[in-house]
Amino acid sequence: MVTINANAKINLTLDILGKRTDGYHEVSMVMQSINLFDTLTFTKLDAEEGIILHGDVKGVAKPEDNLIYKAAKLFLDTYKINSGVEINLIKRIPVAAGLAGGSTDAAAVFRGLNELFEMNLGINALCKMAEQLGSDISFCLMGGTMLATGRGEILQEISAMPKTNIVLVKPKVDVSTAWVYKNYHKVQDSVIHPDNKAMRKSLIKKDLQGICKALGNVLEYVTIPEYPEIAKIKQKLSDYGAMAAMMSGSGPTVFAIVEDSQKAKDIVSKIQLDFDADVFAVETAEKNF
Numbered sequence: 001m002v003t004i005n006a007n008a009k010i011n012l013t014l015d016i017l018g019k020r021t022d023g024y025h026e027v028s029m030v031m032q033s034i035n036l037f038d039t040l041t042f043t044k045l046d047a048e049e050g051i052i053l054h055g056d057v058k059g060v061a062k063p064e065d066n067l068i069y070k071a072a073k074l075f076l077d078t079y080k081i082n083s084g085v086e087i088n089l090i091k092r093i094p095v096a097a098g099l100a101g102g103s104t105d106a107a108a109v110f111r112g113l114n115e116l117f118e119m120n121l122g123i124n125a126l127c128k129m130a131e132q133l134g135s136d137i138s139f140c141l142m143g144g145t146m147l148a149t150g151r152g153e154i155l156q157e158i159s160a161m162p163k164t165n166i167v168l169v170k171p172k173v174d175v176s177t178a179w180v181y182k183n184y185h186k187v188q189d190s191v192i193h194p195d196n197k198a199m200r201k202s203l204i205k206k207d208l209q210g211i212c213k214a215l216g217n218v219l220e221y222v223t224i225p226e227y228p229e230i231a232k233i234k235q236k237l238s239d240y241g242a243m244a245a246m247m248s249g250s251g252p253t254v255f256a257i258v259e260d261s262q263k264a265k266d267i268v269s270k271i272q273l274d275f276d277a278d279v280f281a282v283e284t285a286e287k288n289f
């Protein structure tokens with residue numbers, strides 16, 4: 001049996017450079033893994049038993065629609081492995097939250113099956129499969145602090161963010177990533193683009209104030225007008241003394257950078273009373289490879 005913890009991510013920056021001919025958007029974003037995680041365990045089965053998944057994902061009715069199932073099928077088919085597999089999922093990352101909950105589960109499947117079947121595949125081979133299933137999965141395989149370009153699948157390791165306390169607030173609405181990107185053209189002329197160079201410089205200097213100043217996400221301009229609660233959450237987090245607060249990915253989760261764990265606990269206990277939301281105190285996580 002193999003067990004993998006699948007970390008969520010936040011976007012320290014998210015910039016869109018243009019629309020691509022394949023319908024996706026060209027992005028440039030600094031991504032950071034955090035220690036909020038799902039846990040997946042993998043056990044070999046006989047081939048005729050196929051892929052059996054235990055554990056529900058809200059809104060995903062059929063097991064075959066789960067990214068976990070799709071990733072396992074892709075792995076077994078690609079490497080012509082004549083075996084079944086049983087996968088047990090403990091879900092902690094909220095779904096459709098902007099935290100890459102589905103992508104990180106898929107990445108965990110690639111890592112888990114690589115170990116279970118003793119394939120010794122390198123990160124490049126795993127990333128090749130990841131790209132076929134989703135833009136964020138390659139980052140979820142790598143973890144740590146990365147600059148992601150292309151659709152999000154081209155990764156460059158950059159200076160790691162110093163270990164930092166983060167508070168996550170996920171209001172009880174689900175946001176479709178496809179919908180957010182589809183509506184970006186309506187706001188694109190009025191957005192303030194994040195400065196990825198400034199972010200990278202601050203990361204090199206381990207300057208948390210500088211990191212806070214350089215946070216930016218152009219997708220806020222699409223998601224916040226539709227879900228104004230996100231702006232209220234950002235404001236409250238600042239009022240309670242967070243160093244900075246911003247929406248992650250396509251939203252609706254807001255993350256706040258907080259100076260220490262005591263402050264994080266204080267903010268969690270206060271903000272839980274203000275909003276109908278899932279609230280977590282977490283830390284930044286290190287890379288997987």
Ligand SMILES: C[C@](O)(CO)[C@H](O)COP(=O)(O)OP(=O)(O)OC[C@H]1O[C@@H](n2ccc(N)nc2=O)[C@H](O)[C@@H]1O
Binds near residue numbers: 100137178249
């Ligand atoms: C918002 C982010 O989470 C930021 O990290 C990602 O860019 C989204 O990554 P993801 O969830 O893995 O996205 P995918 O599953 O590949 O695509 C979901 C949908 O988002 C849109 N999409 C996604 C990535 C991208 N660079 N451009 C896009 O336009 C496409 O319409 C696509 O149909």
Ligand SMILES: Nc1ncnc2c1ncn2[C@@H]1O[C@H](COP(=O)(O)OP(=O)(O)OP(=O)(O)O)[C@@H](O)[C@H]1O
Binds near residue numbers: 102
């Ligand atoms: N294992 C899974 N976990 C979560 N969602 C899944 C999974 N498998 C399929 N999905 C589908 O993927 C959709 C997006 O879920 P996810 O939690 O990855 O969103 P997200 O956090 O916004 O991701 P991202 O930040 O990559 O855009 C869900 O609404 C769900 O229908």
